[in-house]
Amino acid sequence: MEKGQRIRVLIGKVGLDGHDRGAKVIAQALRDAGMEVIYTGLRQTPEQIVEAAIQEDVQIIGISILSGAHSYLLPRIIELLAREGAQDILVIAGGVIPEDDKTSLKEAGVAEIFGTGTSTVDIIDFIKQRNFEESTFG
Amino acid sequence: MDKGKELEKITQARALWESKKKPSELTNKRVSTVESEIDFQPLYAPDSLDMDYLRDLSFPGEFPYTRGVQPDMYRGRFWTMRQYAGFGSAQETNTRFLYLLKQGQTGLSVAFDLVTQIGYNSDDPLAQGEVGKVGVAIDSLADMEALFKDIPLDKVSTSMTINAPAAILLAMYIVVAEKQGIEPSKLSGTIQNDILKEYMARGTYIFPPVPSMRLITDTFKYCAVHLPNWNTISISGYHIREAGSNAVQEVAFTLADGIAYVQAALDVGLEIDHFAPRLSFFFNAHSNFFEEIAKFRAARRVWAQIMKNRFKAQNPKSLMLRFHTQTAGCTLTAQQPEVNIMRVAFQALSAVLGGTQSLHTNAWDEALALPSEESALLALRTQQTIAYETGVTDTVDPLGGSYAVEKLTEDLEKAVWDYIDQIDELGGAVRAIELGFQQREIQASAYRYQMEIEHQQRIIVGINKFQIKQDPPQGLLRINPQVEQEQKKKLAAVYRKRNQAVVEKSLIELEKAAQSTENLMPYLLDCVREYTTLGEICDVxxxxxxxxxxxxxx
Structure with missing residues (x-):
């Protein structure tokens, strides 16, 4: 990432889940923190998420999921990113994701999982930190 | 003593009392936690109110129903204890239903999975990963039969959280009852059937507003004749609040939706007093105790006036706002989750003091998973404790006349009317949703609430104060990972067994009826009776x- 360029993030709702309070709050908080935010709206397929992320040239995808379908949908996004040669896009997730599933999701390539009660500040810090690291060493 | 003179004396006494305050007592060091944009004062007295007892409160069961919709309220009978449940397969959910009924629950409430709510079959590509996750998977009548096995449908009332395809699930329920030998007129229960808040806040829409409103008025018409004890809609503020609105917005947007449904029914030629008595409502019980109690009271008062003055309803039942309440899922924390037991109890108490007709208490583990059998039982026990032990049910509207609660009720009512006027000016609820008005208002409140937490202006125990490190709790409910495969197999068996020619004919008839203005209910009944699936019907x-x-x- 060139110096001075704004961080670009795609916030997405994947699957049939209609809970978008968290996604919109995060999107607004990231925007207020100076990032470029694209919000997909509801009911995106993993294919649509990946396509939008590549088209919008984002560095990070943030997926909000409260429907319990995370164990299928998140690895699917990562698989599709790899297939498109876009594995450098970082995937983070938030929502209701049980502790037991977090390990397998991280093994599948999800960079971080933010549960309910997370402060937006922690997410902003994480993104800034990771984005700096990736662009320095990546 | 003359009322005016007494008030004057109180005002003078208040001035004297104010003058004796120490300088440090003149400003409030703590801001109030009331969520709505209302200036909530540290003290209220008789001079705070602009209240006329007979006009604004009257007696319970009397217009404007501020104090409740029945004259005896809980001295007649308690509210219906109705725990929302559903997960995995119809068989598993049936087991949970039978368990809850055995434990003293008095009504059923069905949670459907998202695939069902959005009108797909479990074998649809879009269903992958979602089958049976947030509720029970229903593809055809076969699943509905399994769901209500050994439950006599004339003895229990059933609420179904189903919206876009509500008419179809109602049709299935009627046919299950038929097979049990029960007449539709004996059925009691509710379909949520509230599409407007789906566009606004909950997200399980399928069709555009115009045909969606037609499906809704078709159910109004059909039920008015065939299911006189059925609540044809549950106009819901619950999800609006969960999406982040404050209490005023919750009530205002819900009642504005109510106005839109009433108008739609009148526009297709229904008589107001023919369908209005079967309209019901659904609200959230959030954390600010008095604000919530006042909210329920204000909602009743506003709706009664809307129905009487705007729609000229005559039947008292048309004027009464009857509602279900659920405690606020969004207030539950994953951190120190046992604290949720207390949150739920206080919220449930506010719903009871607000005069609810039925209640769901959340389980303490719901920020982590769907409730386990143990946590669901504890939630039900919370209601039973309020009903049988606390004594708050012994007298009607025990907080009626409290200066603070009456003042809050007045203030909330005024703020609700302001929003309703704004929505009217925009052209009504449907138009306002198309313009994104409610969505933006909700979003702004949600963001403000989150920022208040992050800036320590709003304290949530265990989140931004009193945090501790804790291991995640054990014994949470896990959905059987095989459910999707098993459901697909069951669906395949349905495809094999049914009479395909009859199914296809039923779908052709449905398509023709959908293109006309005929009531779709009889056609949907014909479809589901032949095991035509939900997905096939919704595709048409x-x-x-x-x-x-x-x-x-x-």
């Missing part, structure tokens, strides 16, 4: 009606 309707695409308001 999607073809005729088109699909709704959400405007992105972010």
């Amino acid at each position: 309707l999607r073809k005729v009606f088109g699909e709704y695409r959400q405007e992105n308001t972010f």
